Amino acid sequence: MRRRLMLMLGLAFIAGVATSQSEGMWKMRVHRAGGSDEYLVAEVDSVTFYAVDTLIAPPMVLVPAGVFIMGDGVAWCGVDEHEVTLTRDFYLGQHEVTNQEYMEALQWAHDQGYVTATTTSVQDDLDGSTEELLDLDSEWCEIQFDGAGSFYLRESPSSHAQEAYPDGYDPSDHPVKEVSWYGAVRYCDWLSLQEGLPRAYEHSGDWACNGGDPYGAGGYRLPTDAEWEYAAQYDDERIYPWGNEVPDCSRANCWDFHGSGEACVGWTSPVGSYPDAPEALHLSDMAGNVYEMSNDWWVCDLGTIPEIDPTGPDVGSYRMFRGGGWADDFCMQCAARGCIGGPGASSVDFGFRIAQTAGQ
Incomplete structure (x- = not known):
C-alpha cells in the first residue's frame, strides 16, 4: 500500500483565512508543467499530500486453470484448432494499463x-x-x-x-499508448521490484521471460498468447469476448465496419466504459480500445497437436498483439492472431494488460 503523509486543512482554518480579508476571496494557484490551476480556498474541504513511494498494481482477476480449444477455424491465423491445457491459475489485469x-x-x-x-x-x-x-x-x-x-x-x-x-x-x-513491448514488460518488472519479487524479464539478448518459462515466473509479466485467448473466450468457446454477435459500438470501442462504417469514438475511451466481457471474469476491453501485447513471439499457424502450457516460438521478429483497437475492427475475435508488432514498435492503438501466475 502507498504510505501517505497527510496534511488536513480544516474548514475552520479555511474560513478564518477567508474572513480575515475585508474584501475579496482567497484563491490557491497550483503550478506544474508550465501551467497552473486555480481553486477558491473557501471551497476546499481538505488537502492531502502523499508520497508515491510504493507502486500499486492495477486490479487483477483470478483466471482458473483449464482446458480449451485454441483457434476457431476461421479467424485470422486462428484457423488451426488444437487442445490447450493450462495447468496453473493466473491473474490477469482487469483492465488495460492506464x-x-x-x-x-x-x-x-x-x-x-x-x-x-x-x-x-x-x-x-x-x-x-x-x-x-x-x-x-x-x-x-x-x-x-x-x-x-x-x-x-x-x-x-x-x-x-x-x-x-x-x-x-x-x-x-485512458489506456497508455505509444508504449513499446519493451516498455510493457519493463512496467511489469518495476512492479515486481517494488514488491520484492524476482523480475520476470531479462533486459538483454532476447528479453526472455523467466528463462523461457513464463508460467513459472514469480513476478509480474505479460500474458502468454494461450492465456490471453483462454481468458477472452472463457469459458464457452465464444467468438468474441461478449459472445457471438459481431462487433458494434455498444460492445467495444472499435471502428464499426459492420454497422455505420464510422469510428465508435474516434479515440480511446476510459477503461471499463463497456460492459465487462467475458462477464464471468469481469474483464473489460478484451476487444477494442487498444491492441494488447502478449508475451509470445508471433507465428501464424499453431498446428493441431495438443499442448500443455504453450510458450510460442523461441525466437521471432514480431510479438503477438491481441484484441483489436479503437481505429479498426480487425483481430476482435478471441482466436484472431494475425495482428503483430516488433518489440520496439509503438503506436496510437498499442497497449497492454498485466498477468501473474497464481501461487508464486
Whole structure:
C-alpha cells in the first residue's frame, strides 16, 4: 500500500483565512508543467499530500486453470484448432494499463535511476539496455516529461482526440499508448521490484521471460498468447469476448465496419466504459480500445497437436498483439492472431494488460 503523509486543512482554518480579508476571496494557484490551476480556498474541504513511494498494481482477476480449444477455424491465423491445457491459475489485469498507472510507475523508475528520459523519449537504463520504452515525441502520447525530472499527463493535441472529445477529456483513465513491448514488460518488472519479487524479464539478448518459462515466473509479466485467448473466450468457446454477435459500438470501442462504417469514438475511451466481457471474469476491453501485447513471439499457424502450457516460438521478429483497437475492427475475435508488432514498435492503438501466475 502507498504510505501517505497527510496534511488536513480544516474548514475552520479555511474560513478564518477567508474572513480575515475585508474584501475579496482567497484563491490557491497550483503550478506544474508550465501551467497552473486555480481553486477558491473557501471551497476546499481538505488537502492531502502523499508520497508515491510504493507502486500499486492495477486490479487483477483470478483466471482458473483449464482446458480449451485454441483457434476457431476461421479467424485470422486462428484457423488451426488444437487442445490447450493450462495447468496453473493466473491473474490477469482487469483492465488495460492506464496512462495514470504507467506514469506513476515511470516516475518511480526515473527517480530510482532505472530509466533515462528526455522531452521526446524514455529509454531503459537497467542491465545495460537502452531500448525505447515510450515515445513522448508522438502527438498521440498523453504522457510527457518536463525535462527537469517530472512526468505529467496531457490531452493529446491530435485531430483524432480533439474531434472525439471536443469539450476536452481526462487522459488519466485512458489506456497508455505509444508504449513499446519493451516498455510493457519493463512496467511489469518495476512492479515486481517494488514488491520484492524476482523480475520476470531479462533486459538483454532476447528479453526472455523467466528463462523461457513464463508460467513459472514469480513476478509480474505479460500474458502468454494461450492465456490471453483462454481468458477472452472463457469459458464457452465464444467468438468474441461478449459472445457471438459481431462487433458494434455498444460492445467495444472499435471502428464499426459492420454497422455505420464510422469510428465508435474516434479515440480511446476510459477503461471499463463497456460492459465487462467475458462477464464471468469481469474483464473489460478484451476487444477494442487498444491492441494488447502478449508475451509470445508471433507465428501464424499453431498446428493441431495438443499442448500443455504453450510458450510460442523461441525466437521471432514480431510479438503477438491481441484484441483489436479503437481505429479498426480487425483481430476482435478471441482466436484472431494475425495482428503483430516488433518489440520496439509503438503506436496510437498499442497497449497492454498485466498477468501473474497464481501461487508464486
